[in-house]
Amino acid sequence: AQSVTQLGSHVSVSEGALVLLRCNYSSSVPPYLFWYVQYPNQGLQLLLKYTSAATLVKGINGFEAEFKKSETSFHLTKPSAHMSDAAEYFCAVSETSGTYKYIFGTGTRLKVLA
């Protein structure tokens, strides 16, 4: 079965610093991968998706992620953190066995320090 691991349940960065949120997946075939953001008391908003078209994926709000098959990773980055980026970030993988569900990581709460 697919699984997703997000290293670091809490990450703190200074405003203007690089944001790096880690995601590793387990899959024998390249999956579809997604990053979602959840602001307080809100739902899950799609940041970006990897669907095998390009390994470097650009998303909304200046975020991007790189699919590295050799490392089974899909880490999320942003060059310069803004206060408004403070939220919880979830990595998800879509099943590849003909089912349709997402499997989510445990989430990483990003704190941005002034």
Add this chain to the structure above:
Amino acid sequence: EPEVTQTPSHQVTQMGQEVILRCVPISNHLYFYWYRQILGQKVEFLVSFYNNEISEKSEIFDDQFSVERPDGSNFTLKIRSTKLEDSAMYFCASSQGGGRSNQPQHFGDGTRLSIL
């Protein structure tokens, strides 16, 4: 931009009572899902629904749970006899394509269910 809407935003129910959570998926979407997130834990898949039937359900989705698409717009999750451990945030999602398409799932803002 079209969005998935969920009502109510917060539901408080006595243990043992039935509860219905409502969702209006995006209108041209074909696949529908329910997920839940217990406080402090990760988002877990409950059930997927396509072509008016359940396409997959998780171990969590036992006989106490049911889903229905009663008309062309609503998608509901019913918990027949709620338990304390059903307290969670429940998310509805929809997508145009299934898991092997490049169409992502769009999520609603969730219903926070509190069982007393």
